[in-house]
Amino acid sequence: MSGIVIYLPPGGGAGSNAVTLRLGPGEVARFGRGSAATPVELRLADAAISRLAGEIRVTDDHWQLSNHSATQSYLVENPEGAGEYLRVPPRRAGAPIPFEFSRVVLPTRHGGALAFQVFAPDHVYLDPDGLGADGLGPGGAWGSRTVTAYSLDETATYFLVLVALCEPRLRDESPLEVPTTPAIVERLAGHPACARLTARAVSSHIDYLAEEKMRISAPAEDDARRGGRRNGKRETLVAVALRFGLVREEHLALLPPRGADGGRAGRPAGG
């Protein structure tokens, strides 16, 4: 349990820079316009937002949202959920938020909105193997079972990106090749969830996997030898995912079928 990450894009806060906050289990961050008398951890610069608009508390492997507004509802959207969202009504205390990725949307004047993101990488997924009929008793008996301590959401876009990264090695096509970002964009283009996937999004998914989910420690000398930090990180990600069975042969079925030209002899697309 390492907590959550809150990200406020540039322009939403007091300055022009983006703001990133990390909260550990049990920690609280208040958000709102703030003032000397009402300090907040996350300042949102909009006149329509209360001085203390709400608060975020990390609980177990998720987080809770309290809405301090007496009149406004807040929306929590799941950007990967095809329109899935929660409405947190005025004065609701401690609404549990079930999404690993959330976009918290606060209404502003003139029908506008201000949003920040919350990542909850601690979400727990049970191991696919080793769960017999007697595997899960009531009361969270899996606490006494040996499990993989790094769990990934196999329906998330980051998982598709990871499978695409691992594909050449899983298919035994190349023991060394790790696809580039443009190659991944192209490989996933046929997937309904990835039609609008950009190179920048792929890079953020890779960073999220490496830094928040798997906490990859890339060997420094590798970076130097291969002439790029990014490749060191990707290669370690692939090596670790395969070695510890986080990505397996059966996951290849999650990828869209390869195009007519994208078969075995397909060129390594992009740079």
Added chain:
Amino acid sequence: MRPLPPGQRVGRWEVTGPIADGGWGTVYAGRSAGDSDSNEVALKILPTAGLTPRQAAKVAESARREVEFARRTRHPRLIRLLDTVVLGEEGHPFLDGAIVLVMERAERSLRDLLTGEAGEAGEVGEVTEAEGARLIAGICEGLAHLHANGWVHGDLKPDNVLLAADGSVRLADFGLATELTGTRGTHGYAPPMGTFDYLPPERWKAPLGEHGVTVRPSADIWALGIVVHEVFARGASPFPGATPAARAAAAQEYADRRAPLRMAGAVPPFWRELAADCLAPTHAERAAHTAESLLARIRAHQDAPERHMRRRGRSGPARAALAAAAVGAAVAGG
């Protein structure tokens, strides 16, 4: 998976009945085939049929760790590996390619004792102080031997603490056992696996490299702290929460020093202090308490019943047992 019938041959052993379904396989009771007088053994069957090559490799890796470990360490507090068999069973697809670890047979696990599943008389899971002391001393002896030989258990929990028919302790399940490497043998690398309720707080932030996560003996000491609490608190973790994720978060909150350690009132003072030392929030603080130093404290405590009796009025049987165990003059330990 289809259960194996009694009489099923497994190498030169035969199945006599089921024991348990574990994470990676099934454990059966067995004996030397055709010899009904022979000692019972435990047959841990790790099937590989139907698995992808990588899954099978994971099972084989776990088995390899157990075998390697057993070959290099041997101690009365560690369950003994008697034989390993790789089956090539035609006509029994489930067994084809299965790896079988043949081990010394224990009567039950500490988990069974704490949850009362094996029919303990009296209150479910209640352990007297003397009995608890004996159990924890046994675990410490096993850990001290492991650590002295350069190994970390990596998955210490009541399920992996077995009790022989005479009640003596045997540590088991060395599938995550890790040999210490590094220039001074301070750490090793293990697969990123473990049991939520027993993982030290630093593991939630530990980086994952190509060899796995860094594991140090202090990880076993943390798990020991949880087990000490469980022994005296009828299996309850010192960390509050209804689910393993909640308890892991509570442990993290404590380790980040935002919440105090609140142990159950049932844990006697000496054990409360010992568990708190095992549960020191960081590896560095915990490193001061080795299995050996903890064992020395426990032995000094067991040898000093008078001091103990003055402090606690209740628990007659525990006192009697402690007094009976006392030999010679007592020296109060630290």
